[in-house]
Amino acid sequence: MITFDEQQKVFNLSNSSISYLFSIEEGGLLSHLYYGPTIRGYHGERFYPRVDRGFSGNLPNSMDRTYSKDDLLQEYSGNNTGDFRLPAVVIKTKNGARMTDFRYHSYKIIDGKPKLDGLPQSYVESDQEAQTLEVTLRDDVIKADLVLTYTIYRDRPVITRNARVINRSDDAFYVEKLASMQLDLTKQDYDLVYLPGQYGVERQTRRKSIDQGIFEMSSRRGASSHHMNPFAAIVDKNTDEFHGNVMATLLVYSGNFKISLESDQIDQIRLLAGINDDNFSWKLNPGESFQTPEAINVYSTKGLNGMTKVFHHLLRERVARGKWRDRQRPIIINNWEATEMNFDAAKLEQIVEEAKPLGIEMFVLDDGWFGHRNDDNSSLGDWYVNTKKIDLHKVANQTHDAGMKFGLWFEPEMISKDSDLYKAHPDYVLHEPGRGMTLARNQLVLDFSRPEVVDNIFNQICKILDDVDIDYIKWDCNRNLTEVYSAAYPANQEGEIAHRHILGVYSLMERLIERYPDILFESCSGGGGRDDAGLLYYMPQCWPSDNTDANERLRIQEGTSLVYPMSSVTGHVSAVPNGHTARITSFKMRGDVAMSSTFGYELDPGALTDAEKAQVKEQVAFYKKHRQLVQFGNFYRLQSAFTGNHVAWEFVSPDKSEALLFMYRKLSSVRYEIVNTKMYALDPDKNYQDSVTGKVYGGDELMNVGLFRDPTHKGDFISEVHYFKEVK
Ligand code: GLA
Numbered sequence: 001m002i003t004f005d006e007q008q009k010v011f012n013l014s015n016s017s018i019s020y021l022f023s024i025e026e027g028g029l030l031s032h033l034y035y036g037p038t039i040r041g042y043h044g045e046r047f048y049p050r051v052d053r054g055f056s057g058n059l060p061n062s063m064d065r066t067y068s069k070d071d072l073l074q075e076y077s078g079n080n081t082g083d084f085r086l087p088a089v090v091i092k093t094k095n096g097a098r099m100t101d102f103r104y105h106s107y108k109i110i111d112g113k114p115k116l117d118g119l120p121q122s123y124v125e126s127d128q129e130a131q132t133l134e135v136t137l138r139d140d141v142i143k144a145d146l147v148l149t150y151t152i153y154r155d156r157p158v159i160t161r162n163a164r165v166i167n168r169s170d171d172a173f174y175v176e177k178l179a180s181m182q183l184d185l186t187k188q189d190y191d192l193v194y195l196p197g198q199y200g201v202e203r204q205t206r207r208k209s210i211d212q213g214i215f216e217m218s219s220r221r222g223a224s225s226h227h228m229n230p231f232a233a234i235v236d237k238n239t240d241e242f243h244g245n246v247m248a249t250l251l252v253y254s255g256n257f258k259i260s261l262e263s264d265q266i267d268q269i270r271l272l273a274g275i276n277d278d279n280f281s282w283k284l285n286p287g288e289s290f291q292t293p294e295a296i297n298v299y300s301t302k303g304l305n306g307m308t309k310v311f312h313h314l315l316r317e318r319v320a321r322g323k324w325r326d327r328q329r330p331i332i333i334n335n336w337e338a339t340e341m342n343f344d345a346a347k348l349e350q351i352v353e354e355a356k357p358l359g360i361e362m363f364v365l366d367d368g369w370f371g372h373r374n375d376d377n378s379s380l381g382d383w384y385v386n387t388k389k390i391d392l393h394k395v396a397n398q399t400h401d402a403g404m405k406f407g408l409w410f411e412p413e414m415i416s417k418d419s420d421l422y423k424a425h426p427d428y429v430l431h432e433p434g435r436g437m438t439l440a441r442n443q444l445v446l447d448f449s450r451p452e453v454v455d456n457i458f459n460q461i462c463k464i465l466d467d468v469d470i471d472y473i474k475w476d477c478n479r480n481l482t483e484v485y486s487a488a489y490p491a492n493q494e495g496e497i498a499h500r501h502i503l504g505v506y507s508l509m510e511r512l513i514e515r516y517p518d519i520l521f522e523s524c525s526g527g528g529g530r531d532d533a534g535l536l537y538y539m540p541q542c543w544p545s546d547n548t549d550a551n552e553r554l555r556i557q558e559g560t561s562l563v564y565p566m567s568s569v570t571g572h573v574s575a576v577p578n579g580h581t582a583r584i585t586s587f588k589m590r591g592d593v594a595m596s597s598t599f600g601y602e603l604d605p606g607a608l609t610d611a612e613k614a615q616v617k618e619q620v621a622f623y624k625k626h627r628q629l630v631q632f633g634n635f636y637r638l639q640s641a642f643t644g645n646h647v648a649w650e651f652v653s654p655d656k657s658e659a660l661l662f663m664y665r666k667l668s669s670v671r672y673e674i675v676n677t678k679m680y681a682l683d684p685d686k687n688y689q690d691s692v693t694g695k696v697y698g699g700d701e702l703m704n705v706g707l708f709r710d711p712t713h714k715g716d717f718i719s720e721v722h723y724f725k726e727v728k
Contacts, residue, residue: 001131028103030075073184090177102137120537143169177277180295187267195229200547202528203559218258222481224532246300253293254534255502281495312565320540330361332600341368354605359620364407381421383460407472432485440479448504477525509538548574554641567631571597585717592719678706688724
């Protein structure tokens, strides 16, 4: 998969679908040559075209005015040494300089994929699945090595990257920026696809043209955030869901990140992705190294749906881990929207008793069971049962006796001022002594850069989990980081705290999933404030939004689907009028939207009418029959919730013997629009029977002729679901 041509000095990473090439240019600079569909060999010019470009300087001591770092496509650029574009690495040395100029030193090709310590990552199950190239560069003035790591998967159009810097000098220096990767491209007519959002409106797919200048997608919130997902895709102008080239980058990281896209003086493109360098500085002592998070790169020639398929398989099969990775996920009922924190033992028992005959498989007790918490002003950090309110053993036993699983909510990274933990350890909070602490949801953030703080929370959670039989944990995180400062670190290491904090979060998660391998974990951060590949490494599913309005969920789930597998995307039917939008949608529509993800309910089953209960039973039975297909099938966006009134999504089983088609219409109109939906990725030679009409169609027919929706169907927010099964 990986070769090095000694003569041309070209590294070639190729599998059956993609090639990625770069060379060692004059002076030991790494020059990017090609990234795209597989090429059989490289016979082109090793050198990037040279031009004497005004105000682009040349290499030190070189009289060649045509060779400049400033317009060379590079693999990883230094700072303040001749490339005026954004640097990938900035190091501040003892003398105050921030110059980096790393040149080629050596390389190594390794079978498999080396593990990154303490960080989430994609993995392999055998060394035959991938090959890894480690290229070492050296800056002789700083006396530092830089190791650029590239792993190419054998059977996936995927290259993962990361970088590590090693201090080989006798003095400490400060790493002020170290990108996980850089991708330089020659001028093309590209667009950018990315996923901005906000609380309750997460991951809204957006597309824009790339213009000269710098565009930044980032978070400085201490979490990957609702506001911008750590994902970007550079696509050809003519790329759509089904056709065209896509170069996508996803960071496997849950903290402050920055993805910058620069279009330079001649419209060449540079994409940088990594830890956000704002407020970042890492002291590296002699002999120490600093490791970046991983970036996953996916190349698709089959449009955005093609990219999605690759991400879904990789994240589901080689990022998510544990017992639940490949297992069908239970249908949940969560009490949050039904009761918030206003519950007592009798209410919980009633929810379980009502949910059981409906076929629901798990009851999740959300916020408000611990400390003395009855509203969100207290008790975070006190992870012991509020025995005045409930007997947790009893709740768990009642749920298990009803034949259901039992899940519990935690928010481990947080602390309330009104808590025993705060009284005992006010210094455990991220804060700067002498400065007021920003409150959000009336809570503060624990300083997880300190191992003793992580230990404290670990021990408290273990006590509960050892004592009560718990099958599932919802892990929440309901605010972002402010006053990021740790009492435990010296002044010159305060720039490390945001990253150290997230490493502490990861370490707590790792310890818990290792100790409780049977528990199904679901991450959450006020909905989808940390829906990223980093957390997926620890928790195979994620609550993508607190917004359960069926109409708004269409866009949230569609945006999320761009990258994240449907087994990880959870969707619950909630009551109407919706708590966020006051919109009323039918029970069927709410069910059909939630069933296109990992399904559940978030309502008071006691408040349902008999007709609604009958619908729940139907939905539950339907979902149980088809959840393998939804959670582990291939997902395709056919008609987009972002661009039209009519939405269609499809799931196809890997062997193409069955498919589910979800169709939604937002608003009704007297235009009686004629809408034709063409299915995708079926087997053209197979025949499929539609479970709704009983009609049999050829796969070729469904994909080319398509299906019409009933234009006379009146009303807003309506849905149709068709199941197609192969018939001989
Ligand atoms: C967050 C979550 C909700 C719920 C509440 C509880 O907002 O996203 O689902 O768990 O916290 O406080």
